[in-house]
Amino acid sequence: MAKNVEYKSSDAAVAVVEYRDISKRFGTSVVLDEINLSLYPGRVMALMGENGAGKSTMLSILAGLLAPSQGAIVVDGEEITEYSPSAGQASGIEIVTQELSLVPHLTVANNIFLGRELTQGARTGGFLKSSRMTQEAQAAIDEFDIPIAADDRIEQISLSYAQIVEIIRAWHRRPRVLLLDEPTSSLTRNETRHLFEIVRRLRDAGTSVVFTTHKMDEVEQMADDIAVLRDGKITLTAPIERLSSNEIISAMVGRELAEQQLDLPPIKETDPVLSVSNYATRQTSEGHEGVFDFSVRPGEIVGLAGIAGSGRTAFFKSVYGLHTARTGDVKLARQPYTKRSPSNSLKRGLIYIPENRKEAGLVLSLDIAQNTILSNLARFTGPGGWIRRGQEENVSREALESLHTKYFGARTPVAALSGGNQQKAMVARCLIADDPQVLLLDEPTRGIDVGAKADIYAIIVDLARHGIAIVVSSSELPELMTLSHRIAVFRDGAICQSLERDAFDEKEIVRAAIGA
Amino acid sequence: MSTAHTETAARSRPQKTFSALFSRARLASLVVWIAFACYVVPLAIVEPQFISFYNIISILMLISVYALIGFGEGVVVLSGGIDLSVGSVVGLAGVVAALIMQGNTGIGWALIAIVGGVFAGIVIGMLNGIAVALLNIPAFVATLGTLSIALGFGYVLSNGQQISINNMAFLDISVYSWFGIPIPIYIMFAVFLLLWLTLSRTRLGRYVYAVGGNIQAAFVAGLPIRRVLISAFVISGALSGLAGVLLASQITAGIATTGTGYELIAIAAPVIGGISLAGGRGSIAGALFGVILLGTIDNGLTILNVSPFYQHIISGFIIILAVYLDTVANRRKLV
Structure with missing residues (x-):
């Protein structure tokens, strides 16, 4: 082929x-x-x-x-x-990487000449020929025909112009x-x-x-x-x-991944537990419809596909209440859900497990039990905010063990766990939650080994079997195709296609994701 | 899959990480303890009066004020912040207490004065908390501002004068003792116990650690971040106010500038005792240890007839050493 x-x-x-x-x-x-x-x-x-x-x-x-x-x-x-x-x-050979590598407080001209400044006399000790550098930089900018000045500071110009300044800098070295x-x-x-x-x-x-x-x-x-x-x-x-x-x-397409046969539970034939309508997480750009609808029923596993930056994470965060959405309505258990915040979401049984578990998920300085219980601590505290430590330990141990987590005791630091087991500690929060309805999982298998991945799949299916609606995003298509009842494809901030399990086709999904 | 094999592999791996993670932190706090012993033991041999009951009491008496502000600062640092206003609050609380007691004798007015002083601290702490948690002003800047505000209010209220205190019940606080131990020392240990329990056993305490350890994760987990931050600053303000009241009782006057410079000790004590300036790690017992260490050094140098001017220099070096050990323990780079 x-x-x-x-x-x-x-x-x-x-x-x-x-x-x-x-x-x-x-x-x-x-x-x-x-x-x-x-x-x-x-x-x-x-x-x-x-x-x-x-x-x-x-x-x-x-x-x-x-x-x-x-x-x-x-x-x-x-x-x-x-x-x-x-x-x-x-x-x-010049490279412009994905991360911006400009000094924000310096001017465009300073950045273009950074490391190769024109000087009078000695190479490092000499006086800078500032006006000449500004002139040359301005000439370069004008060639690219963008409305910025050589003596604007990088922090004053927009991100996209900064990106172009990077390209000018690379180009300026011929x-x-x-x-x-x-x-x-x-x-x-x-x-x-x-x-x-x-x-x-x-x-x-x-x-x-x-x-x-x-x-x-x-x-x-x-x-x-x-x-x-x-x-x-x-x-x-x-x-x-x-x-x-x-x-x-x-x-x-055709990346090889250990195929795993999963027996997906039947979807409950009821109303969706989570539904969004006329939803948009971004400013709608010219000529592109960024508004979409989405829903998930109890016991259903919906996979979100899409290239990096296609809007899957922004969707999760805005539904959970970490970001605000541009427009649209969210309904949770048939009730409109407008004042969205993490604590309100958790109260209503909407749980989000972020993709970067070390930055946004776990408190690495706390122990395993403290981390798994963190969102539901109120249930384990008596009068005066007194924590019932024994109960805390038992409940988190039970949750962790049902997830086959390998650890040395609930009081060891969560930082000592492997990536896969840390992920399980995050999922354990869902088991401990009062009345979990919807679980949003952002890249749950990123950076964890094959065995742990299989465990996570099994857990997801098991949670669905208990009637929890699950939305899972992943960059690995075969994974989504194994795991989901339905796949929704994100492109440019919106869902552009939705496929049922019997219509899954890797090429079709990639085509939708890259807009071919 | 051979279960036995994978299990042993999984078992040996975290073990290693676990010990690696803790040996450095432990080593760092051990170094401080060893340095402390190296200082105390020879001194006790050369100057036996150093470990006399009388001297130990006078060390504890000296540090009781420092300890209270050090505890409050410890809570703020654990939550990931810093409070520079504590020294000014000490002065302000003393002035407020002295003003309340002007011409008013009796134990009733003494109690009102204590409440008033603590309340002044709570107000400043509230201001700090609002500035940091609601207005998103960096704690360093916000509390630098309230440092000046509290000092200014102290000056305005006292008209720049020292306000002497004649309320005997109030002055008795620092004179009276039970079983040979003055009341401020009981207060110090009572507050310590209360805070220790709050931090290690209550929801508020857990939230303080969580917010200080990873504020983003705490937010995602649905924690009331703002309430936690405000609570930490209010605790610090209240304890600084209480320290100011005790100090006013010791010096028999309310003076706006009495606490000026105390923020240094307040920050140094928890850091020396292993509370990470990055937040989320350490124990309030560390703050107590830190303040005992600083007090003992001061006292020892006095016994050895070293000029108090040198004491500042030595304290400064100790603080830098402690922060260095903290960065080593947490493998953070400052640059």
Whole structure:
């Protein structure tokens, strides 16, 4: 199915840089597996693949932010020996990463020249040629035609302009290869169009550009060539005009995961316990309908699919009351639920387990029992707020044991648990809750091992069997397809498609998620 | 899946993390204890009067005021904040108490004065709590502001003068003793016991630890974050007020500036005793230990005839050492 087409771009036959048998391992996990790829001047390559396929790692190695475990980067026919950001820059390779790397309190000009300031006299001790730098920076900004001034501070301009300043900074060094890691993720449609114009100009000037994206329309607009990564391997490279979207999607999907047969409980044929209507978590952007409806019935498991940043987490947070929604109504157990906050949600049996359990889920300085009981402490306190410690310990132990958690006692610090067991400690909160109705699970299996994943699946199914409605988001499609009665696909902040279990089709879901 | 194998693997892994997590923290507090012993033991040998009953009582008497503000500060630091206003509250509470008793004798007025002083502390604590919890002003800045506000009110109320106290019942607080132990020492231990139970055994205490340990997780778990933060600042204000009342009884006057500079001791004591400045870790017993350590050092240096000027320098170094040990224990980097 996957095809590797050897090709040379028409007039520039010599590659600027090549990946030669590049592998990258972190511990035991292989992130990149013998990558071979050539980049040519004057071409734009789109690098595609699902979350965790290895795209960012690929760019980081080329820019010298990471060293390969094996293989080498070849620049102008010579193998690179040193992997460092400065070595990468010296070979004419610039990267714009997903995280902003500008100094907020400095001006645009200061940032563009950061580390390469023009000075009078000594290189580090000398006086700065400020006006000249400002002039040069302004000239660069004007070329990109955006309404900011060189002496604006970064914190004064919008995030998307800051993103463009990063690109200007990279471009200002006249790179031969420009790497953009998801450059459009924080840009509006207009700004994206603008960015693409800039990229086209760089390409026409002979720069080789690589960008990663999840969005099919961007690939069609922008790329000359496409490379698809899956599980650290390149499954497809070809010029865009020779490909159909079907071929691209085939190359992306099919990640292997230990298939597990789950016996899903029947859904209770009653009214939905949670329903949202006319809902939107984002400002609706021009020409795009961001409003959607969603509901889940008791005993039903609904999977939320979608690329990173597609709005799944924002949906959870706004329903639970951590964020406010732009618009829309929420009904919980047929009652309108308007004054949403975590404590109100918990009172009504709506429980949310966040994706980043160490930052937003657990209090690492407390012990296991204290963490599992945290939301329901009121039930274990007597007059004067006195905590009944014995009861607290017993209840949390019972909950943890029913989840097959491996631990040494309810009074050991939760920080000492493995990732999977920490996740179970979070889920235990749901078991201890007074009257759980709906459980929102955000990426419950991220970063935990296969055995713990199987346990979590079993727990989810078991909770559903007890009549709890479950909404689970995951970046791993096979997981959702095993686990859910129904899958709702998020794109650009809204649900764009919904599939029942007997109609699950991986390609169909990916197509909806990337908008192909 | 071979169950036996996975189980042993799972068992050995957390064991290791567990010991690694705790050895550093324990080591750090151990170092402080050893340093304390290295100071006390030789001193007791050279100057036997150092460990006499009389001297121990005078150390405890000296620290009773510090201990109260140190406890309050300990609660605020555990909740993830800091309270710089405690020293000014001590002065303000003393002035308020002295004003209430002007020309009023008798035990009734003495009690009203005590309540009034504590109430002044509660008001400032409330202000701190509102500023931090409702207006989202960083605790450092908010309490720096109330430091000045409380001091200013102290000056205004006393007109910049010292207000002497003649109410004998009130002055008796620091003179009277049961079984040879003055009342302020009983008060110190009673407050300690109460706070220790509150923090380790009640819902409020648990919430203080949770909010200080991870405010985001506490919010997601549905905890009443704002109420917890306000409560911590009110406890600190009330205890600073009580400390101010006791101090006024000892110096027989209300003076706006009596507590100036006490915030240093108040913050140093819990930190020396292992309460993490990052919040969420430590015990109120640490604050008691910290204040005992600081008081003992002061007292020892006095016995050794070291100028009080040097005492400041030495205390400063001890505080830096304690914070350094705290960062080592929590593997935090300051930069």
